[in-house]
Structures are given as structure tokens and as C-alpha cells.
Amino acid sequence: MKTLDSYLVKLIKAQGPLSIAGYMAEALGNDRHGYYMKQDPFGAKGDFTTAPEISQMFGEMIGLWHATNWLNMGSPAEIHLIELGPGRGTLMQDALRAMKVVHGLREATRVHMVEMSPALRKIQQQNIPAELTPHWHNRIGDVFRQIDGAPVLLIANEFFDALPVRQFQKKDRGWHERLISLTQDEKLTLTLAPVPSPEKLIPAALHRAEEDSIAEICPVGENILMEISEYISKHGGAGIIADYGHDRHGTGDTLQALKSHEYCDILQDPGDADLTTHVNFQRLKEVAEEAGGRVYGPVGQGAFLKHLGIDARANTLMAQANATQKKDITAALHRLTDKAEMGHLFKVMALTDANLGGVIGFSTDEHK
């Protein structure tokens, strides 16, 4: 039996069934055996690829987006650039390079990485220029305490999709939480809580859903976004969230496991397969607005990148490229922006304080 498997069996025997959120938290973040805690899962040899790993253009566009925000903030002498879940640090590296084009911005920038994985922190440390004296933190609240009221620029790419969700299934007596329990021969299995949970946990728009519908909520993600929105609305700044997900409340089981670029059973390889869910952008928008932030989007990632000028950037790169590189740049541009690839399912939402004007990339009819 694999180590995390046996740990989970012991845990369930001792404490009773785990929620889906409890299972995700262990599978991804268990100190010793959690998926992100022990390895680098990215790239062709890993389990999945993300936008910044596909092309430098993605991080560069995010860097330029934040550069315009810094200028629109009146170029503060000190700005804290924070990334949540920075993976290999590739996006931050590309964004920082693009931000160099704006005079004075690099000198003003203080870099903060919010990362739970020791394995990924090591890789990030190799990729982020040491002269910027980046800081690493376990939680966003730790950053806010340290910087004490200074304005921020924040990035979260494929961070919210990795946070634990709770799932509920509608039955005739109400919404029952989906749980992970054990079969007679001590294998992990999905069950339903015998007693329904309070309906107020489920978004009101879903209360009339058909029997057997599944609703997901992400309390951890909501709390993180609330903290960010409260900080930004009070102290100033802008944040950008890019992820795959839907822009309306909806039902359905979106939890999926990925190993070596193939889908697998969510219970099959805890700690050795990535687990993600679709982000509910409508809920994130509601949370951010309730906490005082101004929200832009979500819009499709393709529309956002095109508004920021990714085609022009691709042309500039191509002008200096050989034939193979040209093919790669064209393929990456297509993958990042085409509706049938990442252009539509992946969405971008921004959050700013109420005074920040001139936010670019969202003045579009193309919301899908």
C-alpha cells in the first residue's frame, strides 16, 4: 500500500469519513506525501503544463498589465509584487523581465512568493533574480502583515483551481456532503453524508437544481480572495486571477485527477496525481465585491491576451527566430489564445481598489 493511501486509511478509521476538501488538502498538501510538496509536476515529463510554461509571452503580458497599473497608481516608490502558487517561478521571471521596460519600476519592486511546496520553492529560488531579494511566505496574510499597508500588484495563475472544494449532492431531503470513506476491505470510496447540510452553504442560484445535481464550494479560496480584496480596497493595488472555470454558478462534479497528462480516478493515486476543480468566477466576483474591491471580467484568456498585444509580441519574437522557433511561437500563440484551446475555458478576472483607473484588457464584448 502506498504511504499516503495508508495514512488516509488510518485517518478515516480514527476520525470517520473525510470531506472532499479534506481529501484534496491531504492529497495535494500533506507535509510529507502531498502531491505539490515533494515534486516538480510541470512540463512534458510531468503531469501537466500551464500557460507560463507554454510560452514566455504569457508572463510578459501579465508583467506589462501590472506595469500599466503601477503607472496609473502614480508610480509609487515601493510596490509589492506578489504571486500566489508560483509553480516554477517562470511567470514571475517573465513578468519581471517585461516590467523592465518601464523606467523606475524594477527599482520600486519588492517580490513576494506565496508557496506551500518546499520542492517548488527551491526551483523558484533558482529562477528569481537574487538582487530583487524575493521573500517566500506560506500564506497571503503573512505578506500583508509584513508589508504593513503598502500597495500591491498580485498574480494568481492556476492557483485557485488547486484549492480544496467541498461537494454536495442534492437528494429529496436536501444537500448531502460527498465524503471519502472506506469499503469493507479498506479501500477509499465515495459516499454521501446521511444527514443533509444546511442549504445556506449552497449558492442560492442552485437551490432549485434537479435531484442528484452536485454543487461545489471553495471556502479556502473564498477566504483568501476576501483577504486580498479587503487589503487592496483599503491600501491600493491590483490583482489578476487566471484559471480555468465558469463565469456563472453551475452544478456538476468538476474535480479531476491528472497523471502524466492523462485523466485518472480521483481516488487512485493520492499524492501522486494532480487534483483540480473548475473555478467558480461568479462566486469569486461576489466575494471580491462584498469585500470592497472593484472587479473586471472575467473574460476569456484569449481575448485578454489579444487586447494586451500578444500578437505583436509574437511577431517581434518571430522576427529574431529560426524556422523551428517560429513554428513553436505560432503553436504557443494558438494554444494560449484559440477558443478551442485555452482561449475560452481559461478566464481572466482582475480586482483593484476603487480609485485605480485605466485598467486595460477588459474593455471587450468578448466575455467568453
Ligand SMILES: C[S@@+](CC[C@H](N)C(=O)[O-])C[C@H]1O[C@@H](n2cnc3c(N)ncnc32)[C@H](O)[C@@H]1O
Ligand atoms: C497548478 S500549480 C500553478 C503554478 C504556476 N502558477 C503556473 O501557472 O505554472 C499550483 C501552485 O500553487 C501552489 N499551491 C497550491 N495550494 C497552495 C496553498 N494552499 N498555498 C500556497 N501555495 C499553494 C502549488 O504548490 C503550485 O505552485
